[in-house]
Amino acid sequence: MKPELEAKIAAAAHELFNVGARVELTRPEEQFGDYATNVALQLAGSLSKNPREIAEALTVKIRENLADQVSTAEVAGPGFINLRLSDAALRDAAAARPAQPLASQTFVLEYSDPNPFKPLHAGHLYTTLVGDMISRLVEHAGAKTIRINYGGDVGLHVGRCMWAIVQELGGEHPEKLNDIPEADRPKWMGDCYVKGTEAYETDEAAKAEIIATNKHVYELHNQNDHESAFAQIYWTTRQWSYDYFAELYNQLQVKPFDRYFPESEAAPLGLKTVKEQLAKGVYRESDGAVVYDGEAEGLHVRVFINSEGLPTYEAKEVGLNLTKWQDYHFDESIIITANEQQQYMQVVVASIAKFAPELAERMRHITHGMVKLEGGKKMSSRKGNVVTALEILAAAREAGKASATNPGEDTILAAVKYAFAKNRIGGDIIYDPQESIALEGNSGPYLQYAHARARSILAKADAADTELTDLQPDERSLLRKISEYAETVDRATAELMPHHICTYLYELAQTFNRFYEHNRVVGDERQNLRLQLVKSYADTLKNGLELLGITAPDHL
RNA sequence: GCGCGUGUAGCUCAGCUGGAUAGAGCGUUGGCUUGCGGAGCCAAAGGUCGCAGGUUCGAAUCCUACCACGCGUACCA
Numbered sequence: 197m198k199p200e201l202e203a204k205i206a207a208a209a210h211e212l213f214n215v216g217a218r219v220e221l222t223r224p225e226e227q228f229g230d231y232a233t234n235v236a237l238q239l240a241g242s243l244s245k246n247p248r249e250i251a252e253a254l255t256v257k258i259r260e261n262l263a264d265q266v267s268t269a270e271v272a273g274p275g276f277i278n279l280r281l282s283d284a285a286l287r288d289a290a291a292a293r294p295a296q297p298l299a300s301q302t303f304v305l306e307y308s309d310p311n312p313f314k315p316l317h318a319g320h321l322y323t324t325l326v327g328d329m330i331s332r333l334v335e336h337a338g339a340k341t342i343r344i345n346y347g348g349d350v351g352l353h354v355g356r357c358m359w360a361i362v363q364e365l366g367g368e369h370p371e372k373l374n375d376i377p378e379a380d381r382p383k384w385m386g387d388c389y390v391k392g393t394e395a396y397e398t399d400e401a402a403k404a405e406i407i408a409t410n411k412h413v414y415e416l417h418n419q420n421d422h423e424s425a426f427a428q429i430y431w432t433t434r435q436w437s438y439d440y441f442a443e444l445y446n447q448l449q450v451k452p453f454d455r456y457f458p459e460s461e462a463a464p465l466g467l468k469t470v471k472e473q474l475a476k477g478v479y480r481e482s483d484g485a486v487v488y489d490g491e492a493e494g495l496h497v498r499v500f501i502n503s504e505g506l507p508t509y510e511a512k513e514v515g516l517n518l519t520k521w522q523d524y525h526f527d528e529s530i531i532i533t534a535n536e537q538q539q540y541m542q543v544v545v546a547s548i549a550k551f552a553p554e555l556a557e558r559m560r561h562i563t564h565g566m567v568k569l570e571g572g573k574k575m576s577s578r579k580g581n582v583v584t585a586l587e588i589l590a591a592a593r594e595a596g597k598a599s600a601t602n603p604g605e606d607t608i609l610a611a612v613k614y615a616f617a618k619n620r621i622g623g624d625i626i627y628d629p630q631e632s633i634a635l636e637g638n639s640g641p642y643l644q645y646a647h648a649r650a651r652s653i654l655a656k657a658d659a660a661d662t663e664l665t666d667l668q669p670d671e672r673s674l675l676r677k678i679s680e681y682a683e684t685v686d687r688a689t690a691e692l693m694p695h696h697i698c699t700y701l702y703e704l705a706q707t708f709n710r711f712y713e714h715n716r717v718v719g720d721e722r723q724n725l726r727l728q729l730v731k732s733y734a735d736t737l738k739n740g741l742e743l744l745g746i747t748a749p750d751h752l
Numbered sequence: 753g754c755g756c757g758u759g760u761a762g763c764u765c766a767g768c769u770g771g772a773u774a775g776a777g778c779g780u781u782g783g784c785u786u787g788c789g790g791a792g793c794c795a796a797a798g799g800u801c802g803c804a805g806g807u808u809c810g811a812a813u814c815c816u817a818c819c820a821c822g823c824g825u826a827c828c829a
Contacts, residue, residue, distance in 0.1 A: 224772080234771060240809080247809080273772045274809070311829075352828055459829095485827050494755070499827040509829050539756065539824050565758085566822085601791080619765070623758060624822075628778095631764075635791040637777045638765085642791070649789050656788060699766060702776080713793045720788095752789090 197289040198683055201231065201265065201279075208257040209235060213243055213250070221279075223680060229268070229278035230286065230676055236275040247275030286672070287664050289679035290732060295686050298527075299338030304520050305331045307532035308445075308453070311348040312437035313357035315386040316444060318567040319534055321585035322625070325616050326564055327532045328450040328745050329694040334530075336743060337689045342454045342524055346516060347441075349434055349458040350417060351509065355410030356392030357385065359402070361433060362409075362426075364388055370428035382440045385433060386584075407504070414506060417460045444585055449609060450745060457519075459512050466515025467507045469551075470500045478550045486511075488547040498543040513544045521555045528558050530692070535563035535622070562692060565624035567616075588612065588627065595629035603633060603752075607641045610746045614640025617744050618698035638702045640746055643737060646705040650734035651750040656718045659727035668722075670711045674729055677707040681736050685743065694744060701740045708733050 202219045209217040217235050224232035236251035243250065251271040258269045258277070265285035270278050281289065307327025310320050327343075335341045348354065364384075365372045376384055395402035413430060421427040438456075445452070470486055473479055479486050484503035488510070490496055500511040507515075520529055531541070541561045549556035569583060592612050596603040603611070615632035619625045635641050667675060680700060688696040717726040738748040 220769090222771090228772075232772090237771070237809085276772070309829095314829095348829065356828095482826075487826060496755080496824080497826055502827040504827080506827090508827065512829095533829095534823090535757065536823050537829075540829085542756090563757090620767095626764065628764075631778070634778085639777085642777095645789080645791055649791085653788055695766080699776085706776090709790095709792055710794095712788085713790090716788070718788045752791095 197285070197292050197679075198231070201262070202233075204262055205233060205235065205254070205258060208261050209239065209254060212253055212257055213239065215239060215242065223683075224276075224278060226673060226676065228272060228276075229270070229280045230289075230679075231279045231281070233277050233279075234275070236271075236277060240275065251275040251277050283665050283667055283672075286667075286675055286679055290675050290681075292679070292682040294336065294682045294689070296338035297686075297689070298334060301339045301527040302342070302524060303331075303334045303339040304342045304344060304524050304526045304529045305334065305532070306344040306346055306520075306530070307331070309346045309533065310437075310441050311351075311353060312434050312458075313349070313354045313385065314389055314437075315382070316441065316585040318583045318585060318588050318627070321444075321448075321588055321612075322564065322567045322616050323532060323534065324445070324448065324450060324585075325613055325745070326621060326694075328448075329617060329743070330530065330532065330562070330692050331451065332743055332745060333685075333689045333692065333694060336685070339527075342526070343451065344455050344457055344520065345441075345453040346457045346462070347459065348509070350410075350413050350460045350463060352406070352410050353389070354413050355406045355408075356396050357389040358392075358413060358430060358433075359406045359409045360388035360392035360395065361385070361429060363391070365429070368425035368429060370425050370432060373429065373432055381436045382586075385436060385440075411504065411506065414463070417463070447586075447589065447609075448613075449747075457516060459509075459516075462512040462515035462519065463507050464515065465518055466511035466513070467501065469514050469518060470507070470511045473547075473551050476551070478547060488543055490543045490546050493546050495543045495546055496539065498540055500547075510540065510544050510547075513541070514548060517544075517548060517555060517559065518552065521552070521558075526558060528560060529555075530560050530562060532562045532564070535565060537561075538563045562621065564621045568624055568626045569628075588629075591629040592633055595633045598630075599633060599635075601635065603641060606747050606749055607644060607752065608633070610640030610644050610741075612640075613744060613746050614643070614698065617694050617746075618702075620695050621693060638698075640741075641752075643701055643705055643741060644746070644748060645752055646708065647734055647737045647741070647748045648750060648752045650708070650730050650737070653717055653730050654727065654734065655750075657723060657727060659731060660724045662724040662728060664725060664728060667725075668715075670715050671722075671726065671729060674707055674711045674733060677704050678729075678732050678736050680704075681740065685740075688743075697740050697743055701737060704733070704736065704740075 198221055202221055206217050206219045217239055219233055219235045221231040221233050236247045236254060239250055240247035248271060255269045255271055255277055258266060265282055266279050267282045268280040272278050305327060308324040310316050331341050331343055362368055396406050416427050416430060422431060470479055474486055479488050479500060485499045486501035487497050487499050498510050499508050501507055545556050545559055592608050596608055611632040615627055632639060633641060635645055684696055684700040688694055717730060741748045
């Protein structure tokens, strides 16, 4: 509907002034109309004419050419043209589905990326939910999606944790792992990670041992060792980490990952590639390490292979992305991480661009901020006071119990997901459990309630098929808001910004409540028409929430 | 120091590809109320859009400088 109108208005402008105009319809305040365009203001400069004169002429033309869709077209202010749709056109707009601009494309999306041997903190929860929402948007827009979860099962953090695990076990005694109850394992491993990290920073002897342990883990992978005592400890506790992740994803009801990609698998190809490209001059040696010098491009120097000969995250990232490219030949590869990783990713991409430009240009890095608790308290994974992902969920449940209603798990999840989703991706977000679970205000539970209430109206009467014509003002306002759905989703998809959907759904619910306050549905002489509006509203809410991975039950 | 990001109402945030009177929620104040799920609706108070310039018919939005905070700045990820 919108693109069609834009094209017709551009054609009208061309007819009148013989210029190519880029017409973009916006949604003005309702008092002004359904759509507005500032094309006359845009053209005023190049045509050397008064914008209002242009607008007047264009308005006459629009009334002629678009008579079947536009009921009124008026000039306002300095030269805006405000359009009001006919009831039929508004009905069509409300029925329009979001576009499928990514049809037949393949998107690889990498997100969540928890590291085995490290606790899942609140940031992982955020990145997991954001990734789930973005991948849903992309999928909804027609793309084939491949969800990838990449995690560091090798590297210094593993050395830290493994060192402490061996200490805790009093030596390489894998059998002693059986003594640790299943429920205590995540906490136990988290404690080991903290212990190893502290030792690394404060104890020189321990630091040397940890570096050796790290190397030992790489060797274990190279030799495919599953037998030695050290290897048994490693594989067992790595699995504990994966079990712990699976438990979280299960609780969150996010879409399953298509592939779990451990760093150990990316390392060999990364190492090999960096060495090959070292010979071709893409990388260079420096102090015994292999680096990419991004300074000429305004970036940093980053180490890809350290002086121990081990690949750093950068080299593994090279291996990972080459593998993605070889396996999927995607149209776009989206990587979602916290924004602290932005600059080193730029270096990685800059280096890849030197030997695989077709891959580099398809990579897109989306970064988000940190999760903080109310009061702006920061959380650090290096210290003991980590707020974990599961603790965030527990905080939401706790806030729910304290409230008058006793929300179910669906509502708890809606609360957390919506609280994260409604912020624009990029900046830090502050999570407030009470606010997220509240049934009033801009919250997930509020929208679930709004949906359930609409369904309960629909359950009271059957709606016969009626044309939505001769709409009364409140009815029309609701239909107008519903008609914004497809455009909103299109925008959220184009920008990969799910929060637009949140903003819209909340406005939609408010519009409905205003309608509902003053208009009887069941039992009214306009019952059929209004039931259809209510159904359309409820369906729109449900569709929008689903795009965010939030359920919309008929009853709460 | 350099790079990236953020700065909008008491709090939490939208708005940022330039447009009409800068919008929501929470909180505060006042009103509606035996309701088709009132978990709502109506209204009020609350803003130098970090500061200063610039571009433009028009700037929260673009540009420059500055201030504050965050992240990054070679062998962590």
